Amino acid sequence: MKNLLLKILLLTTFTYFLQACSNGDNNQPNPSPLPGSKVQVAKIEEIIDGEDQVLKNLLNKVRGSVGKRGPGSKTIWSRKNDYDLGLYISANHVISINSWLSKNAEYFDITSEDMGIFETSKIPPVNGQVELENLWVADFPLMHFDISTSVTNSTILPAEDFYIGIVDNQRVEPGSLPQWPKPVDTGTPLKMYDPDNRTKAGQTWNTPNVGENAIALGYPQDVTNFPNGAVSYGKILSDEEAAVKITELQAAGDIEGDIPYNPHVEFFLDAQGVAGMSGGGVFNLEGQLLGIMVRASDAEKAPKIIRVVKVTYIKSKMLGYYNGLSQTGQEKLRPFISGEL
Template identity: 65%
Template sequence: MQAKTVLSVLLIIFGTSFQSCKQNNPIVPRSDLHVPKIEEILNGNDQNLINLLNKVRGSVGRRGAVSKTIWSRKNDYGLGLYISANHVYNISGWNSRNAQFFDLSSENLGIFETSQIPPINGSIALGNTLIADFPLMHFNISSGATNKTLLPIEDFYLGIIDNQRAEQGPLPKYPELIKTSAPLQLYDPENRTRANQTWNTSIAGEKVIAVGYPQDETNYPNGAVAYGKILSDTEAAQAIQKLKSAGDAEGDIAYNSSAEFFVEAQAIAGMSGGGVFNSDGQLLGIMVRASDNENAPKIIRVVKMSYIISTMKDFYNSLSETVKSKIRPFISGEI
């Protein structure tokens, strides 16, 4: 089985109001369909979509050739707690497949290489500035899984971003030990990452926006955005059957309603780890897989925030108080 580790969800119904758009997604991808860039939407006429995109886009950045999403800055230090996909990090980079955390007060797994977030002034161009990226914890990974076969239930990890920055140049570059003295400077004009509720649960039929950075940097140097409908569990199960009939590998993976939801949309490679947000700008989950057979329905698998948080809490609660005290300052606002 070959997974379609995605993702940049790029839906084809660009042009109608985010709040009132109707789904009419083609099943077969066509070369004449337009995949909107972030700048095209910001320069467009849909003010609702522009406002929502501005609310969330500053928290989605690059991690290698793919994406990561800053979930929250509600921790003791005001640093960026982010989520990305395990296959983005590369599971061979973890020294254990068992859930583990990293003591950022003494352990430095940080890197600058290929780590970027939008500038704090709101510019859409990422520019040449790299930002420090520190893995914080990952969760259990099955023994037989590979980067291409990870299921949504195990395809996510958490990390932290601080204010250390470096200009691109000879790589690799490594930051100093994490800096906790100042909150992360982030383009977040409505303080989405500090809101009382930074995330929410998905609702069937809800229109959502998805943001990420395709691997095709030539055509999408500043990222891409899409919006589409969340499928109900019944619709998702029906989509699985259609995917199977079309010969798409996603049809061989059962739909897991406790861990994921489907968005009816097309995806472009490179957007795994990109965020899916509701109309209030709350994070609903991250993208991890998508269909890619030309004759198959266009669906994107999104790991639910509720599942990520439940997994995080279960792991955290299994630890000793001494160990908890090392993690708590970084996740304190979300536990």
Template identity: 65%
Template sequence: MQAKTVLSVLFIIFGISFQSCKRNNPILPGSDLDVPKMEEILNGKDQNLINLLNRVRGSVGRRGSGSKTIWSRKNDYGLGLYISANHVYNITGWNSRNAHFFNLSSENPGIFETSQIPPVNGSIALGHTLIADFPFIHFNISTGATNTTLLPAEDFYIGIIDNQRAEQSPLANYPELVKTPVPLQMYDPDNRTKATPTWNIAVAGEKVIAVGYPQDNANYPNGAVAYGKILSDTEATQTIQKLKIAGDTEGDIPYNSSTEFLIDAQAIAGMSGGGVFNADGQLLGIMVRASDKENAPKIIRAVKIAHIKSTMIEFYNSLPETDKSRIRPFISGEL
């Protein structure tokens, strides 16, 4: 897609002043514009913003051509319960579109390739270390949906991260079955993933940051940070109408206040699955879609953690006790 020239604007976020970078294209494929690089924020002068970013950035990593966010380590094993977008996984990779879980005690859907989280020591460089990634639960996906037409209400799945690590190699490398004896070691200086609660409800008008890993690894080797305000339901509905008039694809997707929220911010391809956090560092949702057209409103669509959690619990409650016992140890802290 062609670059879009947009004036920099001044945001007041969390009581902190900082300059935004140029506008850019959507989370889905294609972008050649900038949002702030992780290192630009961390090397800046706004200590409150730096502290917030340090609080949350260890929770966000790479997953294939997109991102993933560790929601919680509050389970029987202290492993990482993460969320990513179905279109990042590629929905054709699921054996069925019906909700499904893997029995991680006996099934091994794990991968190393393209799976990374920040180092335990807090370095912003991911380096060449891969971490085991186990897709765990996906939920019902509409029959006609594709990776580019998935609605936010269905564009998420849950996975598990343990401590198995491997160095990048030209040869395929796969982990063993999930290792449960040792809790996940990760950069989480304030134990955000163990807090009560680990997440919160998105509030209209709230200023947020969104962290992810763009596909443009050459320019964003250490991730990117978007920031903006959560739109009210009225503002979101009006913005969707403006997007429709502008001919943006997002204008064809009605706003669903029960499953998503909109942020007046921009993202880059590959940030899908990245987390959206409030000023207290609580996880509010994950990024899944964004506007595209030049001269159209710039928005990010995020799936609410509240919706993800309720969907997970509804699925869990629908299972027979034998299956519940296979899932429960991994999600116990968020039931």
């Protein structure tokens, strides 16, 4: 019964067109090409076909890690686990907080509970083509952490707006009816586009360095202007600069100005977010994952910022939860997160 209930709840994401990462409308103007860091948002294919070889190389290193999940995005953190499967992070408001059976932290024993879903889950093709793979890939929610009982998809704060899942190698062609994968396939390593083995590196993630540039990647809901995903590029702000941005956002009447900045949880990227990029990854210039996008400013005259939940915070929550489990619980969870413990 638990399996069936969760599947029904997961499938409700079909009906959501959530405000993912940006609270504004989707009628964005056609973006200009992205010459270095001059323009803050661009189509993926514009960079791949452009002349900035450094940016192109960086994008190729990371873009296979970011896929779609419902109306938003998800980012494969690493494949460093016992099965070489994709350990991914996405935002709770992307999957919808109502998908969870409980607001209390929980994990799913995906080796015995068939918690997977195909619908709305895609990753880039193994051959590196720009277009998203035409097949749905199996998606298994693995764990989420405590969520306040009163929050909604639009009011959830960055400190609670993330969960962790697994992508395995099961794929199907899109169909008119829901299709459920078999229990997670631990016998076949995930095949994905990862030409530099970023997801198997000694350290797949890092802490953000103030003043450095970072690249943000996700899949906007505006598929007319961004049919194959979007790239945003900007500077990592200091805590002092983020505080100034909050004041400016308040003055501009942007909702992000009403949300306190939490330096333990997040950092601000001085860049533009587009609805649907939530759950997408933010990477440093070495291609290491710094965090996932969860919110962005939207008011017309407001400064452009993206709120990014730090991988360091996500990892601390994962470790705290894991260490609090019984030995049996740890044994069930460990094989999927072993490389990031």
